[in-house]
Amino acid sequence: MHIVVCIKQVPDSAQIRVHPVTNTIMRQGVPTIINPYDLFALEAALELRDQFGGEVTVLTMGPPSAEDSLRKALTFGADRAVLLTDRFFAGADTLATTYALATAIRKISTEFGAPDIVFTGKQTIDGDTAQVGPGIAKRLGLLQLTYVARISALDLQARTIDAERRSEGGVQMLRTRLPCLVTMLEATNQIRRGAMADALRAARAPIVKWSAQEAGVEDISKCGLRGSPTIVKRVFAPAARSEKAALIEVGEQPAEALIDAIFKRQPALETELAALARGY
Amino acid sequence: MSTAPKTAAPAAGRAATKKELPEHFKAYKHVWVFIEQERGQVHPVSWELMGAGRKLADKLKVDLAAVVIGPEGEATQSAAAESFCYGADLVYMVADDLLADYRNESYTKALTDVVNTYKPEILLLGATTLGRDLAGSVATTLLTGLTADCTELDVDADGSLAATRPTFGGSLLCTIYTLNYRPQMATVRPRVMPMPERLTRPVGRIVSHPLSLVEDDIVTKVLSFLPDRDSAKSNLAYADVVVAGGLGLGSPENFQLVRQLATVIGAEYGCSRPLVQKGWVTSDRQIGQTGKTIRPKLYIAAGISGAIQHRVGVEGADLIVAINTDRNAPIFDFAHMGIVTDAIRLLPALTAAFQARLSPHSRDRIAS
Ligand SMILES: Cc1cc2nc3c(=O)[nH]c(=O)nc-3n(C[C@H](O)[C@H](O)[C@H](O)COP(=O)(O)OP(=O)(O)OC[C@H]3O[C@@H](n4cnc5c(N)ncnc54)[C@H](O)[C@@H]3O)c2cc1C
Ligand SMILES: Cc1cc2nc3c(=O)[nH]c(=O)nc-3n(C[C@H](O)[C@H](O)[C@H](O)COP(=O)(O)OP(=O)(O)OC[C@H]3O[C@@H](n4cnc5c(N)ncnc54)[C@H](O)[C@@H]3O)c2cc1C
Numbered sequence: 001m002h003i004v005v006c007i008k009q010v011p012d013s014a015q016i017r018v019h020p021v022t023n024t025i026m027r028q029g030v031p032t033i034i035n036p037y038d039l040f041a042l043e044a045a046l047e048l049r050d051q052f053g054g055e056v057t058v059l060t061m062g063p064p065s066a067e068d069s070l071r072k073a074l075t076f077g078a079d080r081a082v083l084l085t086d087r088f089f090a091g092a093d094t095l096a097t098t099y100a101l102a103t104a105i106r107k108i109s110t111e112f113g114a115p116d117i118v119f120t121g122k123q124t125i126d127g128d129t130a131q132v133g134p135g136i137a138k139r140l141g142l143l144q145l146t147y148v149a150r151i152s153a154l155d156l157q158a159r160t161i162d163a164e165r166r167s168e169g170g171v172q173m174l175r176t177r178l179p180c181l182v183t184m185l186e187a188t189n190q191i192r193r194g195a196m197a198d199a200l201r202a203a204r205a206p207i208v209k210w211s212a213q214e215a216g217v218e219d220i221s222k223c224g225l226r227g228s229p230t231i232v233k234r235v236f237a238p239a240a241r242s243e244k245a246a247l248i249e250v251g252e253q254p255a256e257a258l259i260d261a262i263f264k265r266q267p268a269l270e271t272e273l274a275a276l277a278r279g280y
Numbered sequence: 281m282s283t284a285p286k287t288a289a290p291a292a293g294r295a296a297t298k299k300e301l302p303e304h305f306k307a308y309k310h311v312w313v314f315i316e317q318e319r320g321q322v323h324p325v326s327w328e329l330m331g332a333g334r335k336l337a338d339k340l341k342v343d344l345a346a347v348v349i350g351p352e353g354e355a356t357q358s359a360a361a362e363s364f365c366y367g368a369d370l371v372y373m374v375a376d377d378l379l380a381d382y383r384n385e386s387y388t389k390a391l392t393d394v395v396n397t398y399k400p401e402i403l404l405l406g407a408t409t410l411g412r413d414l415a416g417s418v419a420t421t422l423l424t425g426l427t428a429d430c431t432e433l434d435v436d437a438d439g440s441l442a443a444t445r446p447t448f449g450g451s452l453l454c455t456i457y458t459l460n461y462r463p464q465m466a467t468v469r470p471r472v473m474p475m476p477e478r479l480t481r482p483v484g485r486i487v488s489h490p491l492s493l494v495e496d497d498i499v500t501k502v503l504s505f506l507p508d509r510d511s512a513k514s515n516l517a518y519a520d521v522v523v524a525g526g527l528g529l530g531s532p533e534n535f536q537l538v539r540q541l542a543t544v545i546g547a548e549y550g551c552s553r554p555l556v557q558k559g560w561v562t563s564d565r566q567i568g569q570t571g572k573t574i575r576p577k578l579y580i581a582a583g584i585s586g587a588i589q590h591r592v593g594v595e596g597a598d599l600i601v602a603i604n605t606d607r608n609a610p611i612f613d614f615a616h617m618g619i620v621t622d623a624i625r626l627l628p629a630l631t632a633a634f635q636a637r638l639s640p641h642s643r644d645r646i647a648s
Contacts, residue, residue: 250619253633270637
């Protein structure tokens with residue numbers, strides 16, 4: 001079988017610093033990582049490949065430096081990496097992103113075989129919209145399974161897949177047909193430690209690099225900033241509350257002083273808390 | 281949009297991209313809210329969105345419509361009737377037994393058909409697992425913009441939807457527009473908007489729309505549904521009192537102090553994101569942009585710095601009390617009340633003092 005896993009290179013959120021004066025994000029020197037949610041998708045794909053045979057292709061759209069994330073994915077055992085990079089892709093919102101990624105997946109189909117499953121993460125840690133998976137599915141006419149906690153069965157003959165999908169009030173057990181798109185839930189598996197052989201291979205493996213034109217983009221106006229219906233118009237710091245927090249003196253009995261201050265400000269809370277506390 | 285803004289000033293280059301709205305979009309009018317109904321229950325986020333939608337509609341001087349999609353029968357009818365009590369001027373309804381379970385294919389078809397037929401200018405959905413699954417498919421089908429997880433919705437002087445959401449990593453917010461496409465779509469997470477008052481109102485105009493599908497058209501089948509056990513569900517988002525801890529507590533053992541205080545005052549407990557990442561607390565307890573949004577009457581935050589991603593999840597609280605050793609911590613910019621002290625020492629004292637205060641006899645009861 002052939003599985004495509006979409007990964008995004010993101011700044012490591014733990015390392016992000018905000019400039020104290022200008023309030024802007026200081027990106028210089030911030031290390032990049034594979035979006036952590038995408039590792040669950042990658043591991044799920046690798047497990048299916050190990051069980052059913054076939055190949056895993058990782059795909060990312062990003063700047064040339066996103067090659068680092070693709071190589072990292074190869075060290076985990078992905079078979080092939082495709083980098084979609086072009087200045088025309090810059091500034092894409094999710095609609096323009098899915099146009100580019102869906103176009104590239106079509107090209108992957110003709111070059112390397114049609115995928116049975118396309119995996120994405122649940123969401124990214126930077127844009128954090130969770131819109132790209134459903135968008136790719138719609139553009140490629142794939143059935144979609146989002147928030148998947150477990151793939152419980154896969155039948156390559158009958159072309160069916162069973163999955164447990166997390167919904168608001170429980171778990172839906174769904175069966176659908178291949179090919180499909182799966183967005184994998186976090187904490188559903190643990191990315192493997194890549195084999196030494198994979199690490200050696202990853203360092204030298206050729207990365208497939210496509211510009212918009214090479215990927216088969218027909219309408220460049222659907223890419224990047226131009227192809228994005230959403231527009232970021234204003235970026236601003238949240239207004240501080242006009243009154244600063246009233247600070248309680250730390251005296252002899254700070255706990256009592258704090259409780260007095262809380263009940264003084266919201267007298268109704270005292271009876272409500274007493275009622276809530278009795279519930280336990 | 282993935283490029284970082286250089287300054288906090290308006291991004292002039294992009295603001296200038298506004299063109300005249302294409303002619304065929306001018307017919308798009310009115311504000312719609314998708315009413316999320318699963319297994320006979322309307323998700324409260326839908327009513328919260330009706331409150332926000334009402335304000336937008338009033339400002340634009342247009343109607344507010346609720347879109348109710350579900351199986352034929354009682355539950356869907358009552359969801360429609362309730363929509364009027366939460367401010368709908370009319371309801372669009374797609375009722376068909378094929379819609380008994382949420383499935384992406386059938387719901388996407390139902391919602392896009394109604395949008396294409398009746399043409400709203402604004403369409404709001406809850407940012408739940410259902411809403412996010414559906415909104416992404418619908419926006420892509422309609423080839424329009426979709427702004428995720430908004431914390432504020434407003435309309436501009438020229439009538440465009442101004443959807444505000446936090447930006448990555450920094451203490452910044454951004455306002456996003458969908459200027460030249462319709463409908464303008466946005467999702468909002470549960471509890472971000474206040475629950476509007478429910479008024480008893482008669483059922484108004486209901487416009488029924490058919491689902492032009494038969495079961496054979498829908499590939500995906502629901503084999504079964506396992507509802508969560510009630511005990512497994514935390515009621516964090518809808519709790520009246522919440523106590524939370526952050527990295528300042530230093531260890532998972534110290535986090536128990538938060539749980540003990542919560543138990544004594546009948547509160548739900550929560551945490552900041554790093555504690556989930558460290559595995560100290562389960563992810564259903566995370567508060568903030570990528571966790572739960574809360575609107576309790578009282579929120580006590582211990583050892584939490586107050587990063588923007590945390591702040592947006594708690595700002596709806598009536599009373600925010602911060603306990604932090606650093607008097608310059610950003611949390612004091614939005615907390616109502618604070619105390620600059622060591623939370624590891626204050627929390628047990630607070631637990632004991634609350635216990636004594638709320639129920640003089642509870643000490644004996646818990647001890648026994
Ligand atoms: C602060 C901020 C706010 C934004 N808000 C919006 C908004 O409200 N609406 C909007 O339309 N756009 C928005 N964007 C733009 C959006 O982030 C980009 O379009 C981005 O390319 C993809 O969206 P995402 O990061 O939200 O991905 P998500 O939809 O959260 O990602 C889901 C999955 O899709 C895959 N994926 C995502 N991006 C790529 C990629 N480049 N290459 C390969 N696979 C990928 C990954 O598997 C990922 O786990 C925002 C960007 C920023 C920085
Ligand atoms: C995309 C994205 C999404 C995010 N989503 C969320 C989210 O949903 N929720 C969330 O919370 N965060 C989120 N974050 C992380 C957020 O940016 C902050 O990193 C995080 O909230 C900080 O957690 P904290 O306040 O516990 O830790 P810190 O920022 O390290 O703060 C610890 C605080 O404890 C104080 N302290 C230290 N010792 C003591 C003591 N003994 N007693 C009292 N106070 C003490 C310190 O002065 C400090 O203010 C997100 C980040 C990103 C990039």
